[in-house]
Amino acid sequence: MGFPSPSSRVRLPIAMNETFDPSLYNEDLAPIPPDQRQWGWINMATIWMGMVHNIVVYEAAAGLMALGFSAMECLEIVAVAYAILFVTMWFNARAGTRYGIPFCVLIRASFGTRGAQVPVLLRGFCAIFWFSVQAYAATQAIDAILGTVWPGWNAFSTPVLGMSLHRWGALALVWLLHGWVMNHGIERIGNFELVAGPLVIIVGACATGWALKVGHGLGPLFSTPSTLHGWAFVTAFAGGVTGMIGMWATFAVNIPDLSRFVRSQRDQAIGQAIGLPLTALIFTPMAIITTSATVLLFGHPIWNPVDLLLALGHPVVTVAGGAVIVLATLSVNVVANIMPACYDLINVLPRTLNFHRSSYLVLILGVAFMPWLWFSEAGSIFHILDIVSGLLGPVTGIMLADYFVLRREKLAVSELYRHDGRYEGKRGWGVPALISFVLGGLCAISGSVFPALSALNQISWFVGLGVSGVLYLALAWPQRTR
Incomplete structure (x- = not known):
């Protein structure tokens, strides 16, 4: 199945006599009719496989072990975090599958047609x-490939910015x-993901096999005991789970951007179950085992895959x-980052932007973030994750x-x-949602x-979800409409 490009699909009007505000509607934001949704569970699973396999997730195990966790405790944290993520995304994906609408449209139900821009711009x-x-x-x-193929490549070492x-x-x-990739149409990404996700698993399995041979087993990292005990372990475990969720907290919000292409609720649930928690539990030990072999080979762990290749x-x-x-x-960038950002930008300027224009705007804005500075300070990335x-x-x-509570799944x-x-x-402003947010x-x-409340950092995602959800129901219930 190909990945459907919203602007290239035939759109059926919701009703022949409906009129829509052009500041809220264009072809890319329109609902996808059920008969035009092509994804099955395999598409959903392979897309998640492609997203879970990335350097940031690979190196996350290093962050956990640096806190003092053992390798097995790292796996426990991953299991808990991704189980929570799966349940959250399974539920939040349902509206996208049922109505064929993206996140930036769905969020209008609670935040209002104008207030929705607040969470949309944040996302x-x-x-x-x-x-x-x-x-x-x-x-x-x-850079590593070019420096290997052409040694003179590294001679261009003059620093700029x-x-x-x-x-x-x-x-x-x-x-x-x-x-x-974006110029050739996002509709090809589905086929790309069918190859990319499983291929990375195969390559990871080969690297793990090499590491098992080098280490004559799981290696020293799996024999390193935990240094955390008692209350210190509990708080650090909670913080580890929150940090893992933080990597995907953005996607827990905009999962309807993907689920709107899926044929049924069963397909999206099965696909996410296979592609998210199961893949993470396979990928994380691969990262630890491979890194464990580097301790034996080089005397210290190498968590960055590019550094390992060099x-x-x-x-x-x-x-x-x-x-x-x-x-x-x-694989992860096109589906998890460029695509949601495109929808969010289109939602801001639907009269001006379409999917292709917004994708190029994302590329331009991406340079402005100066990512090379973030990589030099790994702790900064985790701080951003917490926020x-x-x-x-x-x-x-x-x-x-x-x-689920106020609308009872009816829109x-x-x-x-x-x-x-x-x-x-x-x-245009959903006051209860904005106050709760x-x-x-x-x-x-x-x-x-406030340093006195620093313990809340360990469960920030849960605090935000719980407080806002309860407060929103308390404020919105008296004025509820379906």
Whole structure:
């Protein structure tokens, strides 16, 4: 099945006599009719496989072990975090599958037709940030490949804006590669994911087999005991789970962007179950086992796959391995970052932007984030994750409370595209949702501002989700409409 390009599909009007506000509607935001949804569970599973396999997730195990967890405890954290993510995404995906609408349209039901821009812009900012960071991971791989094939490549070492000229050249190639994919149509990505997701698993399995041979077993990292006990273990475990959720907190919000293409609720549930928690539980031990072998070979752990390829010093391995990293990064970026960011930008300017124009805008904005500076400070990325999960937790809580409790899974879809419908709120602003979002977000990130409340950082996503969900129901229940 191909990945359907919204603007290239035949659109059926919701009703022949319906009129929509052009500031809320265009072909890319329109509902996808059930007979035009082509995805089955295999598509959903392979897309998640392609997204879970990326350098940031690979290196997340390093962050957990640096906190003092044993390898098995890392797997326990991953299992708990991804189980929670699966349940959240399974529920939040239902509206997309039932009505064929993206996140930026669905969120209007609670935040109002104008107020929806607040969570949409927040989500768009996060998507572009993650696109930028992931694309820079591919930049490192391209740089390693070119430096291996052509040694003179590394001679272009003059620094410009904190990065060498040869790295700038690699970055330009990666950005052009993303642009080439988007220019040829997003509809091809579905077929691409069917190959990319399983291929990365196969390559990872080969790397794991090599590591088991080098380490004559699981290696030293699996024999390293935990240094955390008692209450310190509990708080660190909670923080580890929250950090893992933070990596995907953005997608827990905009999962309807994908589920709108799926044929049935059964397909989206099975596909996510296979592609999300199951794949993560396979991929994480692969990362730990492979890194464990580097301790024996080089005397210290090497968690960055590109650094490992360079350390091995085998040209064929560097080129082939770098190509797989680029493939995996392209896979996660197009579906998890560029696509949601495009919808969010279109929602802001539906009269001006379409899917292709917004994709090029994402590429331009991605450079402005200067991702090479983030990679030099790994702790900064985890700090951003805490803040992001704290702010997007409230959005998730409001969405779940609104759709399942307040609306009982019933939406008047046509009114989501009009300012004068039941979802307008107060002059376009859903006051209960906005109040709940602000207060829930403040509670979630308060630990970053007030040292006495720092313990809340360990459960920021849960605090934001719970506080905002309950508060929203309390404020919106008296004025509820279906």
